[in-house]
Amino acid sequence: MTQQRTHRTLLGIAAAAVLIATACAPSGGPSASSTTTTQETPVAGGRVIRGSFSDIRVLNPVISTDATSSQVISLMYDTLLNVDAKTGNPVPWLGKWTVSSDNLTYSWEIDAKANWSDGKPIIAEDYLARAKAVARSKLTTQKSSWNDVEGFNDYRDGKATSISGITIDSANPKKFTVKFGKSFCPALINVFGIAPIPAHVFGKYTVDNDPSKNIDTAPENAAPTAVSGPFKFKEWRKGDQVILSRNDGYWRGAPYLDEFVQKVVADSTVQAAQLKTGELTLGAIQPGDYDDLSKSDNLKLYEWKDNGYVYIGWRLNNPNVPALQDKRVRQALAYGLDMSQVVQSVVLGHGEKQIYHTPSVSWASPGTAGFQAYNFDATKAEQLIKDAGYTKGSDGFYAKDGKTLGWTIVTNQGNKTRETFLQVAAEQYKKIGVKINPKVEDFTTLVPKLTSGSNEIETIIIGWQLGTDPDPFSIWHSSNIATAAQAGNNFVGYNNPDVDKLIEQGRGPNCGQDVRKTAYAQMNKILNEDQPYNFGFSQNRILATDKRIRGIEPGSFSPDATWNVEKWWIKQ
């Protein structure tokens, strides 16, 4: 059970690495309960204790790759731009920007009030320090985001002693420009939705004319000394807890809470117990704990839609399962699985059916009109299978040329939601004459098989936690098909030139939201028709908190709801 969340959030690195902190405008999630906080006057003091299933590893945004660390980092480091917690739209945060008409040059000015916790102003040099640290770090996984920034790769390789595309205004140390070699819409969030790091702390670890020097072993990676976010680092008791304390000099105003503590708990059972006893005052919970915890007097639950989904991926390029290359079979598999019932039985109603890639919370979501909903219809499913040339045998399963229609569906062990989904799918598919062999496998062995396109994986139940920018390039573009020679997130081997073209269109040069939205709507239309996945469902996020904590306003683009943590307070 320990892996349940870890693994879900591991999938979230896409999001976490791209943008860790989130959002700006006040917003409540779709089902966030409204509070009566308006009449109450916030008071300072108290601490929030959040449960986590794994310990943090590092506290430097440059080299963090795990979601647990990134969550804590986001409480200490503010990003240059942020996204609205509800809509996912980019909004100014530490800085505000303008962009040239060719979409190639971004001009930035950092807020005059923005200071590090040690009192020094946050300046363009600090952004540059981040860029240089990424370029020279051996541990970071963020280098590719910067590929299009002019001169970045030369600096990375030691061919240049500065990044030519980043220019700091000689008159105003808070102003700088970043020039891109080509227009690339997701760059806005990839390259600016990140936190500057204090140059006066980390600057010395990166040496312009010595590419072998980097920040990888800096002691401040585990104990930051100057931060830009609402909380400062206080102590990390490894394996047990990390304690953050209020940053009184926070540029947006000091938070009310004295401390924010993240504590390691064994698993969701223990976390639920600790929420009840009050040892924890905040924790993301699973649907199975909802009813139990909602009865607890000291707790309050928040629920909101997630920017992600759990799906069954049909391998289209695996010679062991040729049946899945037939679109009719895949459509039959959509009709033959009652997803409304799955949502009821697997996540107990805390979720919604998904019929194409983009989750409903995204600005890029095209809605449901004009899309095939694939409402449960066993007769239609069987008809489609028959159309594909299969006949039902005496054992109740369809077959063609002596081969039974069926395959293995694998999912990662320990994730209860996915394991239950797998069971339900296997049962329901049996009813339409498709023989499923359910299998669970440890996440650590599953991942390499997936990303290397191993034929051992016939079909898979797994999930996507999506990034803030809706660009689906890494998941659906044919250049990202997972093979032994090249890792990719296109595990299913989906290869459609029309979809490739639409995805490329969404990446630029025209970055207007309406233009991108149109491209993604067309892409979703094709995916909805093609059914390379059974798109499964999107599971809601549920947060259990001590009911005295006020000011929480969750949104789908702030997965842990801490985007406005400086406004949280505890009613005495």
Next chain:
Amino acid sequence: MRKYIIRRVLYAIPTLLGISVIVFAISRLAPGDPVRLYTFGATNITEEDIAALRHFYGLDQPLPIQYVTWLMNMLRGDFGKSLQYNQPAFALLMERLPATLQLAVLALVLQVGIGVPLGVIAALNRGGWVDNAVRFFGVVGHAIPQFWIGLLLIVLFAVNLHWLPSQGLLTIGKDVWDIPDRLKHILLPAFVLALAGVANYSRYLRTETLDVIAQDYVRTARAKGLRERTVVYVHALRNALIPVVTALGGILAALVSGALIVEQVFTWPGVGQLTYAAVRGKDYPLIMAGVMFASTMLVISYLLRDLAYARVDPRIKV
């Protein structure tokens, strides 16, 4: 005596080397790849980035070379850097050691302090209900899985009764020297860790005491008119304890390895929890450091046992 110790230490070297080869091979040959695991889902990462990371960690070398490199570094006291924490593996382990030792020592005290009297009392009341209860417990206590009884006790004492905390070293916000608070935290995990040992000791002691009580010298002692208390505690128990010392040998190591599960259930930030996380994350250097540490403890504890054995029973020469 000194010669004996030196010889034993020399014997330990091939043992530890053998263990290192086996663990190294198992951890590396098991499917899974730490670099892919850490970078899974990262949208912008390229195959070159992954290759560079693998090179950085030295994972692109042939396995025998990786092993020799590891061995050479280890001999110089360098266990390498944890892949997950990017910090020296041995230092990480040592940071966690005090927590594990606290737990192991208290568990040992509980094992002996509860197990020994239980066994003696059972033997002295042979056939009575106390004896039956102890014997029943001797089987059940040994058979119950630690994670299960751990969770059960958490539900009972933490969730329902609110008597004890369920997790961690101490209450958040309390001073690290707040001894009563720490005791409250350590009680449940130490008890769970001790449980199997308590059961073992009570069974051992019961059998041994019954054995010894039937001996001639005990009858002689009784015949001399000594008080029953003196007979049992001075004459019988001392001899009954010899096999207990034998059993002590495996205990140090058993406590360290048993702590793996207990520490996981109670989120006790010790060596076991760290090693567990290392295995989960395919953190090779940390796995090796953790296993080598536990193996060394085992070798040392066997040595100590043999020395103690000679001490308790003068008939045995080393």
